[in-house]
Amino acid sequence: DAKTTQPTSMDCAEGRAANLPCNHSTISGNEYVYWYRQIHSQGPQYIIHGLKNNETNEMASLIITEDRKSSTLILPHATLRDTAVYYCIVRNAGGTSYGKLTFGQGTILTVHP
Amino acid sequence: DTEVTQTPKHLVMGMTNKKSLKCEQHMGHRAMYWYKQKAKKPPELMFVYSYEKLSINESVPSRFSPECPNSSLLNLHLHALQPEDSALYLCASSQVSDGRREQFFGPGTRLTVL
Numbered sequence: 001d002a003k004t005t006q007p008t009s010m011d012c013a014e015g016r017a018a019n020l021p022c023n024h025s026t027i028s029g030n031e032y033v034y035w036y037r038q039i040h041s042q043g044p045q046y047i048i049h050g051l052k053n054n055e056t057n058e059m060a061s062l063i064i065t066e067d068r069k070s071s072t073l074i075l076p077h078a079t080l081r082d083t084a085v086y087y088c089i090v091r092n093a094g095g096t097s098y099g100k101l102t103f104g105q106g107t108i109l110t111v112h113p
Numbered sequence: 114d115t116e117v118t119q120t121p122k123h124l125v126m127g128m129t130n131k132k133s134l135k136c137e138q139h140m141g142h143r144a145m146y147w148y149k150q151k152a153k154k155p156p157e158l159m160f161v162y163s164y165e166k167l168s169i170n171e172s173v174p175s176r177f178s179p180e181c182p183n184s185s186l187l188n189l190h191l192h193a194l195q196p197e198d199s200a201l202y203l204c205a206s207s208q209v210s211d212g213r214r215e216q217f218f219g220p221g222t223r224l225t226v227l
Contacts, residue, residue: 032212043117043203043218044156087155093212099144100169101205101216103155 004088009108012082018075020107022088025069030093033064034101035073037084037109044087044103047073078111085109117219119204125225128194134222136187136204142217144210145187147179148203150221156203162187163210194226 005023012018024033034049048055048062050071055062061074075082087106091099117138126132136145144163148156161169162181170179176198178190187204201223205216 030212034215038156043205043220046215046217049215091212099207099210099212099214099216100158100161101146101156102158105155 004090004104006086006088006104006107008105009110012075012078012109012111014080014111014113015077018078018082018109018111020073020075020086020088020109021070022073023070024088024090027068027090031090032093033062033068033071034089034091035060035062036087036089036101036103037082038087038106039081039084047086049091078109080111080113083109083111117204117206117217119202119219119222121222122220123223123225125227126191126194127227128196130194131190131192133191134189134202134204134224136189136219137185138206138217139185140206140208140217141184142206142208143184144207144214145181146205146207146216147187147189148205148218150201150203152200161210168210191224194224196226199224199226
């Protein structure tokens with residue numbers, strides 16, 4: 001699976017949008033971009049994923065550049081409960097990888113009052 | 114029910130003990146996973162089961178023995194562990210084991226080996 005690069009940490013004010021970048025310059029055509037987050041001492045939580053098009057759900061929006069080499073996760077109105085480690089993961093659609101998730105170091109997002 | 118449950122929440126064991134971790138899901142998922150997470154590190158995949166068959170073993174030492182008795186249940190049997198095996202053990206499940214389907218994680222079992 002392609003590797004990802006994320007900033008180590010980011011801050012955001014409560015109520016503002018949090019924009020978390022991710023670089024995945026070696027992504028291949030059948031690899032999806034996934035975002036998970038892990039709140040302290042809990043299991044990771046799925047947020048969103050996409051292949052080529054931008055995606056939106058009730059939690060977040062995912063913007064993928066046209067060349068697919070980078071993406072941005074947007075939390076539109078961050079709250080204190082969004083403080084967590086955010087993982088951007090590039091994941092092969094199938095084959096012998098069996099849906100393997102390979103976590104990088106992630107971005108520690110801290111939302112301030 | 115969109116939950117993955119894990120028991121126990123906490124486990125303390127000696128190096129000569131035998132214990133088991135249990136994971137259960139009732140979402141009809143046919144893929145289940147074990148991950149290990151050391152403090153301040155990201156989760157690392159240990160095992161993948163697809164349709165109750167072991168598909169991936171990430172070169173995990175034999176003192177960890179997974180078992181998938183049915184499509185809803187996943188166990189991790191522990192024997193002769195070392196203190197460095199102390200970690201958070203996470204279970205996850207997904208509809209099928211391919212990259213198009215998200216994985217749902219349980220809360221984890223925090224294991225301490227004395």
